[in-house]
Amino acid sequence: MKKIILPGDALPDDLAVAHYTCINNGSVVSKVVGVYDDERKEIVPLEGAWHPRVGSSIVGIIASVGRNTCSIDLKHSSYGILVNDKMSRYSPKVGDVIESVVRSIERKNVPVMDRARLIDGSSWLVYVKPSKIPRVLGRNNSMLKQIEELTQTRIIVGLNGFVAISGKGINPAVASIRKIESEAHTSGLTDKIKDMLLSMKE
Amino acid sequence: MASKINKPKLIHDGKRLDGRGPDELREIKIEAGILKNANGSAYLEWGKNRIIAAVYGPKEVMPKHFADPNAAIIKCRYSMAPFSSLEEHGRSGQNRRAVEISKVIKEVFENVVVLNEYPNSEIDIFMEVLQSDGSTRAACINAAAVALASAGIPMKDMVYGVSVGKVDGEICVDVDMLEDNYSDADMPLAISHRDDRILLLQMDGDMSNEEIGRGFDMAVEAGKKIRELQREALLAMYKGV
Numbered sequence: 001m002k003k004i005i006l007p008g009d010a011l012p013d014d015l016a017v018a019h020y021t022c023i024n025n026g027s028v029v030s031k032v033v034g035v036y037d038d039e040r041k042e043i044v045p046l047e048g049a050w051h052p053r054v055g056s057s058i059v060g061i062i063a064s065v066g067r068n069t070c071s072i073d074l075k076h077s078s079y080g081i082l083v084n085d086k087m088s089r090y091s092p093k094v095g096d097v098i099e100s101v102v103r104s105i106e107r108k109n110v111p112v113m114d115r116a117r118l119i120d121g122s123s124w125l126v127y128v129k130p131s132k133i134p135r136v137l138g139r140n141n142s143m144l145k146q147i148e149e150l151t152q153t154r155i156i157v158g159l160n161g162f163v164a165i166s167g168k169g170i171n172p173a174v175a176s177i178r179k180i181e182s183e184a185h186t187s188g189l190t191d192k193i194k195d196m197l198l199s200m201k202e
Numbered sequence: 203m204a205s206k207i208n209k210p211k212l213i214h215d216g217k218r219l220d221g222r223g224p225d226e227l228r229e230i231k232i233e234a235g236i237l238k239n240a241n242g243s244a245y246l247e248w249g250k251n252r253i254i255a256a257v258y259g260p261k262e263v264m265p266k267h268f269a270d271p272n273a274a275i276i277k278c279r280y281s282m283a284p285f286s287s288l289e290e291h292g293r294s295g296q297n298r299r300a301v302e303i304s305k306v307i308k309e310v311f312e313n314v315v316v317l318n319e320y321p322n323s324e325i326d327i328f329m330e331v332l333q334s335d336g337s338t339r340a341a342c343i344n345a346a347a348v349a350l351a352s353a354g355i356p357m358k359d360m361v362y363g364v365s366v367g368k369v370d371g372e373i374c375v376d377v378d379m380l381e382d383n384y385s386d387a388d389m390p391l392a393i394s395h396r397d398d399r400i401l402l403l404q405m406d407g408d409m410s411n412e413e414i415g416r417g418f419d420m421a422v423e424a425g426k427k428i429r430e431l432q433r434e435a436l437l438a439m440y441k442g443v
Contacts, residue, residue, distance in 0.1 A: 004440055006433060007314075007351050008359035008396050022316060024358045025397050031316055031356035033436060046440060047242065047354025049260050049320070077260040077274075077323030108271055108322045131354060185440045 002037050004046075004185075005030040012041075020045055035185060046185055050076055050130035050160045052102050052111035059119065059158030062096045072098070072113070074160040075127060080111040090118055097125055097164060099156050119156060123166040126174055128181050130161040135184040136177055143190055147176050150197040172200045209384045213370040218381065220249075224374040227364075227424050232344065232435035234352045242353025244435065246345040249378055250335035255345035257353040260323035274320035278308035280342055282331040287379075303339045310343060310363075310392045310401045316356040325355060336379035337365040343392050343402070348432050352439060360395040362428040363402070366417035368409055375420045389414070391421050395429050398422055 005011070009030045015021050020032045020043045030036070034045040052058075052074075060072035060080055070092045072080035082092065082100065092098070100113035119125075128136060137144050137157060148155055153167030165173050176193050183189060212219055222228070228249030237243035240256035247253075263269035280303040281296065296304075311327065327350065329342040343363030350357060367377035367388040374381065377388050387407025393400055400418075409417065 004437055006360065006436055007357035008394075010396075020356070022356075022358055029358065029396070031358065032354055033351050033440075045354060047352060048356070049241075049354065051319075077262055077320055079262075109320070 001039070002035050004033070005036045005043070006033055007031055011036065011043075012038075015041060015043070018043060044134070045131050047129070048131045050074070052076065052080075052105055052109065052160075054102055054104060056102045056111075056159045057099065057157070058102060058111070058113070058160045059097065059099050059125070059156055059162035059164055060160065061125075061162075062092050062094055062098060065092050065094055072100075074111065074158075075162065076111070076160055078108060078110045080113060081106070082116055083112065083114045085115050088115070090116065092116065097121075097123065097162075099158065099164070119164045120166050123156075123164040124170050124174065126163050126165065126177060127161050128163055128177060130159065132181045132184040133157060133159055133161060135180050135189060136163065138190060143180070143193065146190060146194060147173055147197070150194070150201070151176070172197055175200070210380075211370065212381055212384060213372055213374075218369070218374065220378065222376075224369075224372055225420050225423065227376045227427060228378065230344075230428065230431050232348055232431050233438075234348050234435040235439045240349075240353070242349045242351070242355070244345045244348035244352065246341055246348075248337070248341045248344070249376075250333055251331070251338055251341045252333040253338065253341050253345045254330045254332065255342065255349040256328045257325065257346070257349045257355065258328075259325035259353075260320035260355075261326075263322065263324045268324070269322045272321050273317035274315075274323045274325055276308050276311055276315065276317070276325050276327065278304045278311070278327045278329070278346075280304045280307060280329045280331070280339070282334060282338070285333075286331045287334045303342070306402055306404065307339065307343055307346065310361060311346065311350065313399075313401050314357045314359050314361055314394065315350065316358060319356055325350075334379065336377055336382040337390065339363065340365045340376075340390050340392070344428060344432060348435050351436055359397075359399075360429070360432060361392055361401060362395065362425050362432060363390065363392045364421045364424050364428060365390040366421050368407065368413060368417075373409075373413055373417050373420060375417075375424045387413075389417055391418070393422065393425055398425075 151169030242257040340363030392402035
């Protein structure tokens, strides 16, 4: 069964090693507002900032360009670092929107990327709370594929919260992403979004 | 503190001027997530107090030399609106009282927020008192705790604030402005939800050891209601799970 948990709520002891928990006075407690599923023994946070991890795909905006590195605005507590790829034809410019993958994390929690791909300038960039991004993707990217299919768009999702949308039906795609963001904690969202997009088509 | 010469009688037949018993709180209403542009926010009505709290972050530390490479830092700003009270407040920015309250509230949250998860970053807590009627620092702590949780800032525990005072020689919980002005003592407290840890204890005036102990027990008892209201406010954000 799923239930909402708040910071300080007691959890079973076997969740001691899970993310979003800590030990307070000898018992395992939640650190965040989230949904606890006692069958799958997992916590899904409902709010919170992005934690960079190696392998996370990101979408960011180039904030400054140096000789060997660029600073990337990821809407994170620190700028990301993009190491310039000498082999690439792409030369970064301030304001470019790029997609990349986190290769390593520096000591001060700074994500480092080494290869970037420029996102087309005609794309729309929207920001979604990073805690809602897993719902935008859906299980095995099912939600994302559904939106892309029904709106004839291409959507690039950065786990840091930026989502770049290009293609024909940008407006319905943005509307569906906003709906997912506001109702991320509810179940049956894939069907709701499908109904919404089909009704918008008519 | 107001003059004792014209001090009104604050307790008649065991009841306070607003009809409450010594262990009763004023009416409280908390709403979470009211500001779109903040990461977390809360609005609190506590008697005639009206408070908005907003949380931003974790974000880049400014100025950069304040940054701690091992943990996040908390910045707190308690501020009274110029129209918040009968007297003048906040017309020329922060005063000594606001700086002191900001500092003690910051220290309350440094004890519960898991700061080492966000090295080199800062978490900003803003508390604006729109209307004041006594015990505003306790009220701000309640609003800020809800705002922090709604921002998804990792916390070991939730916190509530409540004040205790000695009014006409009797220990009362949740003192309002008039009681505060003419009380023999007042003691704001911040207490953690799970284990009743005291995170803030200040006192103005004189109380005996026995009276402080009794006041603390009354604060914990009254805190059960505040705890529930804080929980309800946060859960109301996510109806329909």
